[in-house]
Amino acid sequence: MKYLAVILTSTLLVLGSCSKKNETKAKEKTRKKDPNALRYDSLDWNAEFKPMKSSAQEINHYKEGVSKFYDDFWVKGKVSGGFLVAKNGKIIFEKYQGMADASHKREIDQNTPLHIASISKVFTSMAIMKLIERNKINLDQKVNTILEGFPYDDITVRNLLSHRSGLPNYANVLWNNKKVMLNGEKPISNQGVLDVFREYKVKQIRPADKGFYYSNTNFAFLALIIEKVMKMPYGKAMKYMIFDPLEMKNTFVFDYDKDKDSIAKSYKYNGYEWAWDDFDRTYGDKNIYSTPRDLFKLDIAMYSDDFLPKKIKDEIFTGYSYEQKGYKNYGLGMRMLEYEDGKKLLYHNGWWHGNNTVFVHDVNNQFTVIALGNKQNKVIYTSFKLAGLTGTYPLKVPSIDSLKPHHK
Template sequence: MTILRVQSLLHRCLSASLVFLSLVACQQTKKEAPLAPPAPKEVEDDRQRVTAPASFTADRARQLGSQLDSAFSYLQKKKGFNGTVLVTKYDQVVYKGAFGYADFRSKDTLTTQTAFQLASVSKQFTAMAIMMLQEQGKLSYDDSVQQYIPSFPYKGITIRALLTHRSGLPNYTYFSDHLWPDRRVPITNEDVLRLMAVHQPGIYYQPNTHFDYSNTGYALLASIVTKASGEPFARFMQKHIFGPLQMTDTFTFSTARAEQHDGVATGHTGGRRKRTPDYLDTVLGDKGVYSTVEDLYKWDQALYTQKLVKQETLAEAFTGSRLRKKDEDYGFGWRIRQVASGDTVVYHAGLWHGYTTYLLRNPKEHSALIVLSNVPNGSLKYVKEIQHLLFPAKPVSMASSSAAERKEKERL
């Protein structure tokens, strides 16, 4: 079957309004029924609020949940999707489900409380730590890296350049392969700093001349959090972000935690062979956060409050930084672009050592799409079709259509 035919089948599956595919999920699948909108809850006074349109009724929410269940069941059966999902519209959880195994060898089934390595979705948490310290007056975005790491050998690089991927620094995951003496020994953020100070691997670009996605930049930001706060990065994250938000199943990687498998999904290859952590897993900031779809929903909801930072501070994280405007931009730990509905969304994806992850937020309507997988087999490339279901293009009115036709005739 060609790719185009698969995409066509998936599109038909997603666009069904009242009927969803009667696919039979594999026996190992553990899913939860589509959810009706919950009763309104008491929220703090500083919370940003959104009013659902009259058309978004309880029946419509259930219908959307059924469509999503049908779509992800299709992806599991036809494309091998293995993971967990949580979807919201207007602050309401309309669907959550778990498909497949946390570990194919032990046949442990996934639940929506299973934790996954978030890979680069971790970057938004690192950026939040920096924003919190900026609000506290412990750093400034335009401070140079040397103010916190005096041995850092590259001049002219600011915290802002690290946040927005404009530092031009070489990728530590590449130069460590050549410079780290024994890959059986875990490498830490401090080790990466020492390698850079001693060997000074060549930069890719001069600072602030190019957007160049940089894992090194976010590893450095984690070190700056440690220096500016006086607390180890992992402790800062737990004490100031995960704990206050009651993200009870969220934590950062450590060698001790890697030996505990209860409630944690094992990373696999696309062929479902088990992946094991290696020496690079102990570097934090660019990756290394583990979480669940349930906890990421708490995170999403907290971003509509001022529990962590003021809304004015958070707004800069969702503001583009690229000098040449393109279809996609980047803020502080978030990618930014428009979807078919015309709304601007913020999102990030991740891929690391057997995990692939995706978190998208539509702040205008308080909607989110959270997908975590421990089998990177390409099934998440169809997430764009799910977005079309959640944020469909607005129909063109007759008046605007006629105007467009007149302009086209005039041009001809």
Template sequence: MKNKIFSLLFLSLITLPGVIHAQDKAKLDEYFNALETNHKFSGSVSVSKDGKTIYSRSVGFADAATNKKINDNTKFRIGSISKTFTSTLIFKAIEDKKLKLTDNLAAYFPTVPNASKITISNLLNHRSGIHNFTNDPEYTTWMTNAKTQAEMVAIIAKPASEFEPDSKADYSNSNYVLLSYILEKAYKKPYKEIVDQNIVKPLGLKNTYFGGKINPANNEANSYATNDTKEKEPETDISIPMGAGGIVSTPNDLSRFIEALFSGKIISMASLDQMKTIKDNYGMGLFKFPFDSKTGFGHSGGIDGFTSLLSYFPEDKITFALTSNAGGSKNNDVAIAVLSWVNNKPFEIPDFKTFTNSSADLDKYVGNYTSAQIPLAIAITKDGTTLMAQATGQSAFPLDGTAKDKFAFEMAGILLEFKPEQNQMVLKQGGGVFTFTKGK
């Protein structure tokens, strides 16, 4: 749901062969042991072939206050993977003759800017031009408070349109909140009941439902800012994300859901084809995840400290699902390791060695840095023996020493290399290399 300072880059180098051989699970277990020991991942994963789970693993704490460990039935908020559920329900409503893709938003919520030009189809593939309310700076000041449908519609309707409907695509949680309300009007039932009656009960999903207040006693995970599970994240009230990010599930249930979706057990294959059709990088509740000659379909998610991934590869009938409850979990790296294991391809067990600096060692890095390459200033400070970085308009974040003059912020994939003698700092992120100069 919320914008993150990192993006989920998804497995661009994986090849998925048609035949999977028997696997030695020991190395994959060792991989997750290393992640858990070094506090690099907290969550659950599941990988399936032909609808059967061939590996699952859970590490970390569902509730740090009681030392309650995560297990295969621990339930997580799945964030924007909820959009795949909502899109599926929209197509189910279309098949039930309750809606049409060409239905106009003005028939439901005429106060939304350009409502008379926006269709259900535009909402599904993010071509509405409706402002994304989670981008607003003040969003974090009210996200923990319950909102009514009328209040949310007023929030969504207040900003002007960002572009002419259907002229381009831009991701907006507002689209899927509105789709949730449209479903409620079409079925004359709460969204929670619509999910339950059309997906959960027919598929026999035991751990999937529209969420509420997190309840650790019900084996629901809390979310945390980092993998050491010391700082609990604020809890978005589930009335706000609705079908854009309000569903709770497990990797095993998510796998069963997407496998049923792709086998025609929820909606027709013709409807699924429409969901899969990509225009300007967006499908209708689905994204493409290409790997060499293979293509997977699914969604990623993030809400509070929760992150998630779900992808299905129709050609090989392989499903990968991941849920995490701690910021800093490197979901992409975990996915690469697991799918490498599926494909009998090599993967490394990370070392996680760190380089220790004294407080005095850090003095030579402290200062304000600017770059001629990008309009971004970075202030480097220290807090005891921890080096801190703060980019213009962002919160400060801690840096981990990895070698002499080298630091990293793993959550965002940031690498910093200092050159004190030259008063320079080199930032590497997402393939970009940027040189910064320290002010005098």
């Protein structure tokens, strides 16, 4: 009997081992890079990531600096939102406070999607660059060869991505055009924006590629390009191309008709809920909801050349606007600070209604800052300066003492 028991135990161990090997092979098979896929392959992005080495003392320096900043600005500033900081691919600080829905006493936690505002542009640009990698479109292709009825002959995909199209912001155009009837009960769509620009022959502020002009119109039209090429709605395309492969389970494109009563609310400084308006149906420039943890998954994946080839990432992370002196610049869907010593800091901020957001992707130091707020509070933008903790950039981490004259 003992002999039989040993045989059975050995057999079970072998079968278990074989089962684990088969599971591993199955995972490896699903994570195999498909050179033809119009999506970011479901690779193990954490395994792809190659972390820098930092001493325990260095990590402690970051933790102490971030912790003090959080207490001084987020806690005392009564920020409502989520806050995450990572170094070398590991989360070193993460906190949540405030209400997702004050009327129902629903608190914000790590799984609460918040409106990421213009950080949505980073996602839109990544989807466009995937289409470019797969030769479905190209950077210098004229937009009017992709979008039917696009009324500008000089604008390319690259111009839209780099805010060098010369197109005015669609919100300003619609507000100033009394012929266009806006109704908060039925916000305008992306196609509606294009129809207005075509029908009313909206003029460019300047010809394409003659200067930088930040305009949400660019990314609203890029979203239409994604829909045209993918032959599916923007929300479905983003889920297929980016959210699912990166396992971003709490990230989605806001659907005004389906989601407006269930998502985390947006609040003014005084705590009153922010009302919907005429532009809550447009996307590409905004209207993605996510969490700090999900955005961190994007941050990690962006280090991999399997996410996008280096030559394409170089296009994204290159400054395109040098008409004016200074260190602020814009790549393809990504802001940056370019310093004289050659160092470059990548980031994107956002604002929409009561949502203020920060995303810092510091490649030089593998340092990440993600700050999402749903109650209007410009204190959130000070999170960007935490990049100064690395000592790489001339950014001074703010202290509560430096702001005392402005605090009451």
